[in-house]
Amino acid sequence: MDPFRGVFTQQEAIPDEAIAAAVDVMRSGRLHRYNTLGDELSPASELERNFAAYQGSRYCLACASGGYAMSIALRAAGVQPGDHVLTNSFTLAPVPGAIASVGARPVFVEITENLVLDLADLEAKISETDAKVLLLSSMRGHLCDMDALVSILEDNGILLLEDCAHTMGAKWKDRLSGNFGLAGCFSTQTYKHLNSGEGGLLTSNDPEFMARATMLSGSYMLYDRHGAVPASETFEDIRLETANMSGRMDNLRAAVLLPQLAALEDSIRRWNERYDLIARQLSGLGAIQLPHRPPEERYVGSSIQFRLPSVTPDQARAFLAANKNLGVELKWFGDDNPVGFTSNHHSWKYVDPQKLPVTDQILAGLFDMRIPLSFTLEDCAHISRIIRNTVEELSLSGAA
C-alpha cells in the first residue's frame, strides 16, 4: 500500500484577496479596531456586520478567540462564581475552561453513540443540580435534535449558549447552529471553518446581553463604532456597571476573514464532498461505525469520526500506529494520557470529578480525523483505502 504524503494540519492558503486586504491594513497602520478615520467602518466592524448578516442574527461581536467568546457569553448571561453550568462530556478543553474562567462549575452531560448530547441524561442532570445554563458544545460538528433540546430547556427555564466552533454554517432544519438560544460562540482559529490564526465571534438577538458582552470585550466607550451592536440607549447603565475584560479582535484578522466569510458556503460544499466520500468508503466495513447523521442536519464535514466499538486499548494503539506508518493521522479519544488537542474529562482536574460511564465507553473506541481542504478527492480516497486496509490487517473486522 502506497503511503499517503499529505499533511493533516495543512489548511488551504489564505486567499489572495484576503492577503491584499491584510497588506492594506498594515500599510494604513490602523490595526486597532477603534483606530478609524472620519466615519470609516473598520474591518472588525465590517466583519461583525457581515457575520450577523450571514447568521441572520441582530448582533455580532468580534473578539479574541472562541474560548473568550464563551467566557464573556457566560458572564454576560449572568453566571456567577460557584454556579453549576451544564455542558457536553465530549468537548474540547476551552469549553470547561471557559466555565472555570468565570468561577463556575461544569456539570457534564453524557453523549450518545452519535456523539451528541444525551437528552435523557440532560433531563436527569437538570433535576439533580441547580444549573440554569447549558453551554452546548456541538463537538466535531454533530448537532443533537435541536427541537427536542429547545423544548426541554424551555420547560425547565434553562438558558442556552451554543459553542459553534465546529458548526459554523451547520443547520438543523434550515436554522443555523448558533440561533437556537441566547447566543452562539464561534472560533476563527486556524483549524475551524474560517482561519485568522486566532479569533472569535459572538452572536445574539438580545440587546442587553450583547451590550454587556461588548463592554466586557473591551469596547471602552466606543461601542457605537461597532458593526452590529444594540442602540446606544441600551448601553446607558450597562457601560458603567460592566468591567472591561480586554479581548478585542483587531483589523488585521478581520481583513483576513472577510473574503473567507464570503466563500464559506463554497468551502462547506467542498468539505462535504470530501466527508461524504470518506464516509461512503468506510461505511461498508462491519467493524467501523459512523455516527448516524439525521436528515434534519446540514453538517459541515471538516473532520470525520468513527468508532471501533469493542477495540481494546492495545488494539487501538496498534491501529493508530499502522495508519500513521502509512501517513494517516488519526486521533483517539480513549487514551488515558491526553495528547495534542485530545484531552477528556478525566484530565480536567480542576473540575469536580464526575462519573460518565457511557461517555467513557464511547470515547474508548472513538477515532477522529481532520479533513483539510488542501486534500483532493483522490487524497480522500487514498486515505480511506489505508484505513480500510489497516482495519482488515489487524483483523478488527470481527470486533462488534
Ligand SMILES: *Cc1c(COP(=O)(O)O)cnc(C)c1O
Ligand atoms: C476550538 C474550539 C473552541 C475554542 O476555540 P478557540 O478559538 O481556540 O478558543 C471551543 N470549542 C470547541 C469544541 C473547539 O474545538
